[in-house]
Amino acid sequence: MADRFRLEAIGHLRTPFPDKFGIPRQAGLVDLPGTIEMVPPYDERAFFEGLEEVSHLWVTFLFHRNLEQGWRGRVRPPRLGGNRRLGVFATRSPFRPNHLGLSVVRLHGIDSRAGREVKLRISGVDMLDGTPVVDIKPYLPYADAVTGARGGFASAAPEPRLKVRFTPELETRLQAMPQGAELADAIRALVALDPRPAYVAGEDHGKEYGMALYRWNVRWRVEDATGEAVVFGMEPLEV
């Protein structure tokens, strides 16, 4: 039996994350919007008939930016402070054989033009912008929502860890922007999850971080005095 197979992208994800830093570590932690743009010949509306009845989707995708880096048999999950090593198959690490990712997302609607060019409006995304999608399946609660399952090292959802505030100048600027309120909410939710590498948290007060969100580089640091995260800058990303 041949044990090599060819995969093809059936679509691409559009998400608020042009860069890895700051992406929530599982789907659904922050309810940020995204889109799946199907590519021909997979973009026919008829191939999605019945999917409107479903509230959530499984998206199987490729960690495409990690393909060249290969895989690692043992990894240090950020959830464990980067100290404990686990086997790659005990984690959802992107540095895995075949580089397959799996996320459940909420489905909000299906757009198309003249029965083609299907775009799925989703939320709860945790993928890089541009990620290749290789499968879409309905979430089936009776089979997929396992009651009483134990998740080992990651049984509970990570709690927001940082209190977040904006400088008065940035707050004023955001208020003046169209959709500035939504953007502020997204920044607050993402920074609160504390995207810093686990091994520096608590030892890097004052260090400046830049987090790419949509077309912005959002700049923040953790204050020495209060331990709060202060968001102090926002610049257009250089492309």
Place this chain on the structure above:
Amino acid sequence: MADRFRLEAIGHLRTPFPDKFGIPRQAGLVDLPGTIEMVPPYDERAFFEGLEEVSHLWVTFLFHRNLEQGWRGRVRPPRLGGNRRLGVFATRSPFRPNHLGLSVVRLHGIDSRAGREVKLRISGVDMLDGTPVVDIKPYLPYADAVTGARGGFASAAPEPRLKVRFTPELETRLQAMPQGAELADAIRALVALDPRPAYVAGEDHGKEYGMALYRWNVRWRVEDATGEAVVFGMEPLEV
């Protein structure tokens, strides 16, 4: 960006199902045992460290027997009696682009020899014997068990539909077999789900069905008078 990728089998499934007919239509419906046999270089015990703490796994696999038949944009799910057509992405049909399957299974234990030759003991399988595995991930309840999700056409688990009995001769033979009781339980559970094509159910009384289970061809029919399934024969499968 290149949009074609290569997949490699990291292991193979050993299941009671040498043939498609009779396989439950989702994982977990019948708690039948199986094994994932890892292949080198993915068979090191260290790559699974920490997985013992997890009760359930996601197994991503390939519908390898359907590769040559390609994919269909619209399908007739058996759950809907084979009458209604849905788009392939609204279903878990095996005739899908990239032929990826996804099942959650229970993990019972991890065997290995001298730190290699890893075999995962699992149950709740719904895959063909010999299925290539392309990924194994821990089930994370906080991210994967979505409360209140709607599953559309397949919101509820299929109920057992047939009452099942054995002929006295077969019952006696099963009682005399080592592990005959477990085999009888498995046959009962699988036939009760009614593996007949939906469009014939109710119109094929008296027709004989053969269902491959382990190394047996299990023979049964639905009685005209009672509507019960009667299991009347069991022969070694011809290989």
